[in-house]
Structures are given as C-alpha cells and as structure tokens.
Amino acid sequence: MFKRLRNKFILLNMTIITIVMISAFAIIYMITYSNIQNENQIKLTNIAVSPIMMNSLVKSDDSNTSRVFVGKIPNDYASTFSVLVGEDNQLLNVHSYLDLPEGIYAQATQLATASNKESAVISIDGQRWLFKINAMNANLIIRGKSGVTQAPVLEQIYFMDVTESYNILSQLLLTFGAISIVMLFVIFGISLFFARRAIRPVEVAYEKQKQFIADASHELKTPIAVIHANAEALYANKTATVESQQKWLDYITAETDRMGKLVSDLLYLAKTDSEAVNRELAPFNICHVVTDVLLAMEAVVFEKGITLSQNIEPDLIANGVPDKIKQVVIILLDNAVKYVNENGSINVTLRKSRNHILFSVKNTGRGIPKESLPKLFDRFYRIDPSRAHDGGYGLGLSIAKAIIENAGGKIYASSVEGESTTFVFELN
Known part of the structure; x- marks a missing residue:
C-alpha cells in the first residue's frame, strides 16, 4: 500500500516538474526563435531598402x-x-x-x-x-x-x-534536451528521497495504530474475561446472599475500575492525537505542585525503605495546566518507586536553566537497556513483560509525554545500565 502511494507521489511530482520544465524551455526557445527571426528580417529589410x-x-x-x-x-x-x-x-x-x-x-x-x-x-x-x-x-x-x-x-x-542562426537554435534545442535528461534523473532522485521521507511518518503512524489497536484489544480482553468469570460464579449461586457473593462482586468492581481508567487514558491520548486538548496555558508556581506530590508520597517511600532526596529551587513559574503537570510528576515518581532497587535512592530536582524549567527524577536500579530507551513513551510498552498485569497498562509515560508536549515542553529519559535511570521534562 505504502509502496504504491510512494510511486504515485513520485509520478505526480515528476509529471508536474516535467510539464513546468518543458513549458519553461519551450517559452525560452520560442522567444529566442522569434528574436532571431525578427533580427534577420530587420537586417535583410535594411539591406533591401x-x-x-x-x-x-x-x-x-x-x-x-x-x-x-x-x-x-x-x-x-x-x-x-x-x-x-x-x-x-x-x-x-x-x-x-x-x-x-x-x-x-x-x-x-x-x-x-x-x-x-x-x-x-x-x-x-x-x-x-x-x-x-x-x-x-x-x-x-x-x-x-x-x-x-x-x-x-x-x-x-x-x-x-541564416545558417548560423539556425545552428544556434539547433544547439539550443540539444542543450535543452541534455539538460532535461539530466534534470529528470536528478529530480527523480530528489523525488524518491522526499517521497520516502514523506511516506515514512504515515507508515510509522499506521503501524503504531495497528499495534495500538492490537495492544488495547489485548489489555481489554483480560478484565473482560475476569468480569465474565466472576459473573458466571454469581449465576452459579443464584440463591446465595449478596454478602456471601461479595468476593465476586469486588473482583468485578476492581476490573471495571481498571477498565474505566484504561478507557479514560485512551480517550485523553486520542484527544491529544487530534489536537482537541485545551491548550489554554497559564503561569503557575510549579514548586508548590512538586512539593505537594512529594508530601503525598513520603509514606510510600518510607515503607519501602527508599532514600528520597530533593533539590527544589523556590518560586519557579512555568506555563501549563497545574493539574496536568501534577499528573506528570506523579507518573514519574510512581515509576521511580516501582523500579528503584531495594534500599535504593530517588533524587528529585527542580531548577531553572536559562529560559526553561527543568524537573528530573533519578532512581537507582538496574537501569534501562539502550534499545528500550526510544520506546519508553510508546503506548502499552513495558520493559519487563512479566509485569504486564501489575495494575497498570503501560500508558503512564505516553500520557506524561502528551501532557508535556501539549504544554509546549519536551520530556526524555536517560539511563546507565546497572546504576540508575533519569526522567526529565522541560517547560517554558
């Protein structure tokens, strides 16, 4: 499909450029021919006067x-x-x-x-x-x-x-022909290069869409199966009381909550893809947002025996939506807590660098392989497939990226295998 699309793009481009080039050469030739003919006529007329x-x-x-x-x-x-x-x-x-x-x-x-x-x-x-x-x-x-x-x-x-004049016109035609042939080869190469570059994002987006549909279907299949199994258990004990069936009901409720969160996340990502997200950004004090999230996570960090250090510059103003930026901070800190090594440490930094606000979360641990770094922010991507059903769907980092990019910033990750992983986002 994409090969045919690329070929059509090349054919259309070559046709348009060829028509324009031939038209330009034809106009130049006609003007030159007319000028030479007029000049010869004037010269002969003057002689015949x-x-x-x-x-x-x-x-x-x-x-x-x-x-x-x-x-x-x-x-x-x-x-x-x-x-x-x-x-x-x-x-x-x-x-x-x-x-x-x-x-x-x-x-x-x-x-x-x-x-x-x-x-x-x-x-x-x-x-x-x-x-x-x-x-x-x-x-x-x-x-x-x-x-x-x-x-x-x-x-x-x-x-x-007037032999010399006609020789000049013949030489002009030969020159135009040679230039046309060379230019067609050059234009074909340029068209092929840009056609591949133009089609590549469409091809990548199409493949990501296919992968996204497959992953979403796979993720929805599990909770649906759990809900169906628990519903079957309820139907098998029709005479039992609601209290005695509470276990099955709790399972159904938990799975519906997970599905609701998944659908909500997918809707948000779909809105960012269609640029339907409200981008009414406003200045806010990002220090308060980060401090609130750190206070809320102190208990979790203490229970896991993690050392949490922070370096936050006061009164830093960033442009964005505070609630959404807070969601990104939670996602990154939660991710750090999940993957920090036992008795490891997490370092949170918030500082100003030139005209940007930099927020970073660094956790010790086994790190991330180099080949996985470019895929970290892909939807449903997990470095460790064995943790596919740990309560998340692999959409957290994708949502964080969408929020930051919607705010006009950028987010990226770096890692040293066997030592640490660092996530950073920049805001204006």
Missing part, C-alpha cells in the same frame, strides 16, 4: 559569370547576395560578394520564385537562406556584338545566409 540602380547595371552577352562585384565588402552585406529576375522567372544578373558556385544562384532564384512568398527561408546544400522579393519596373542594359539591348527586370530578390 536601397535597391540597385538599374541604369548603372550593364551586362555583356559574352560574360560567363553575370555577376557584379563592387569593391570592399560592407559588413552588412558579407553574407548576402541579390539577383535580378526578368520575365518567366529568368535570372538576369547576380550582385554578390560571396564566392559561390553559379548553380547556387540559379537554384536559389528558382526556389524563391517557386515559393510564391514575399519572404521565407530556403535550404540549399545544408545552408539556409532567408530571401525577400522586391517588385521592380526597370530595364537591364545588355551590350553585345549585336549592339545594345534592354531586358525588363520584374523582381529583385535579396538573399541572406
């Missing part, structure tokens, strides 16, 4: 080249030539600064006149020529052995070599 004066053009009928060359080559004319066209598209004369084969001029004239366009691009032997046709009404003077004659000139066609 001053047509050759026909009266100054004289052609000998015994000439082999039929071309006119005039002195030094102007820069604007370096890649251009023009032809004079008479009746029936007959090539009358060539005005060129280029050393081209005679057939090129005839072929260019034929292609230009056959296109039936005033201006266009033609291709000859791998070269591209932009032409422009100007209509004329003049005569070409021809001197020959038979005398001087005149040939009507109907059109003057200007040609400009």
